[in-house]
Amino acid sequence: MGETIPIAVPRKGRPLESVLDRLARRLDVPELADDITSTLRHEKAVTKGTVDSEPDAEEHVYHRLADYSAVDDPTEPEYTLLRDDRAGKPRRIVFDSVTIPLEGVDGVPDDAAVQLIGREEPFRALRTHEFALGFDSADLILEEVVELRPEPLDRIADINARIDPADTDVRVVTGLGDTVYHTLMATPDVAPSGNSLDRSFLESYEGPLCIEPRYERLVQAVLGTRTLDGVGFEYPAEGREEEAAIADTGLGVYLTVTGSTAREHGLLLGEQLFPSETVLLETGPEVTDTAAAVRALLNGADLETELAVET
Structure with missing residues (x-):
């Protein structure tokens, strides 16, 4: 050979x-x-x-x-x-x-x-x-x-x-x-009324954003450091389901396939930020x-x- x-x-x-x-x-x-x-x-x-x-x-x-x-x-x-x-x-x-x-x-x-x-x-x-x-x-x-x-x-x-x-x-x-996607998701009381839940919303948003710790640098790259001005990262507690933690926080980014689990937690699916x-x-x-x-x-x-x- x-x-x-x-x-x-x-x-x-x-x-x-x-x-x-x-x-x-x-x-x-x-x-x-x-x-x-x-x-x-x-x-x-x-x-x-x-x-x-x-x-x-x-x-x-x-x-x-x-x-x-x-x-x-x-x-x-x-x-x-x-x-x-x-x-x-x-x-x-x-x-x-x-x-x-x-x-x-x-x-x-x-x-x-x-x-x-x-x-x-x-x-x-x-x-x-x-x-x-x-x-x-x-x-x-x-x-x-x-x-x-x-x-x-x-x-x-x-x-x-x-x-x-x-x-x-x-x-x-x-x-x-x-391909699956890192997707922006939010509860109805945090999501913009009548507008898209996307990067443009994040540019004016100030507050917590729930992500997995291992995705911190990825999220910074995907969203851009300028978009993250005024945004603070929060992380799911150990053993806490990611979508449930995002629902507690009100806004987050997580890897989704169908989005069904996110919807079960009352979350609205926004922009697909980046393909995994x-x-x-x-x-x-x-x-x-x-x-x-x-x-x-x-x-x-x-x-x-x-x-x-x-x-």
């Missing part, structure tokens, strides 16, 4: 499933993608207690892990154990690695392959030049390296222009279209000719994405 291109990917959840769906379509490996997705969904359900495992299986999680992994065959997926962040911190099986030969794939050397390698935070692995290519949430880039400016950032496509080259060589290539999407990343100095061919393969016009980055 020729050059193998390692690609950092999330270990679990919607971002990993989006990556697997992309690979299934571009590399024609739907069975492999389905196998990994179904395994991880089952293991998540076991950890959460929503399905029963085999008798005594919880005492033998390592046995299940050994059954899943075929360490003698790198083209079969391997898994590893991770401590779940829920109460009690149970062990959870997550994705580790798999190698996919690229024989017969247009534009890529016949003897090349890609190796997907699970990382808790793939973006950080690219920042340290461990990988030329990887996938991660656009949110993490905003939280770590995007420059804060008075003007708002409302498109993923504008992220690269706000990355200081002195901070990192990593750049966004494209999004995967698994899994993105393909590259570390420019590490991109070989083969990595560039793989990058081109994973990027394509068939994606329905909020992102349109010029490369």
Whole structure:
């Protein structure tokens, strides 16, 4: 086998499933993608207690892990154990690695392959030049390296222009279209009567804004520091549901899919401030000719994405 291109990917959840769906379509490996997705969904359900495992299986999680992994065959997926962040911190099986030969794939050397390698935070692995290519949430880039400016950032496509080259060589290539939104929401007594609940409302608003602590820098980048003059951040108490905390505060920003939970708490949904999407990343100095061919393969016009980055 020729050059193998390692690609950092999330270990679990919607971002990993989006990556697997992309690979299934571009590399024609739907069975492999389905196998990994179904395994991880089952293991998540076991950890959460929503399905029963085999008798005594919880005492033998390592046995299940050994059954899943075929360490003698790198083209079969391997898994590893991770401590779940829920109460009690149970062990959870997550994705580790798999190698996919690229024989017969247009534009890529016949003897090349890609190796997907699970990382808790793939973006950080690219920042340290461990990988030329990887996938991660656009949110993490905003939280770590995007420059804060008075003007708002409302498109993923504008992220690269706000990355200081002195901070990192990593750049966004494209999004995967698994879009959900950081959305402005408010109670009826705080929302503007007869006007839109949007950035223009925030420009004249003074008071508390409820957000998740991990999104503080992201919200500053998305709204712009000028808009946040007179606004103070408040955070949900530990164990308090985010939408409930926003209802207590009166105004907030949170990641929504359908908005149904927000409505159940009496909240009005306002402007979709910023798309949260899994993105393909590259570390420019590490991109070989083969990595560039793989990058081109994973990027394509068939994606329905909020992102349109010029490369």
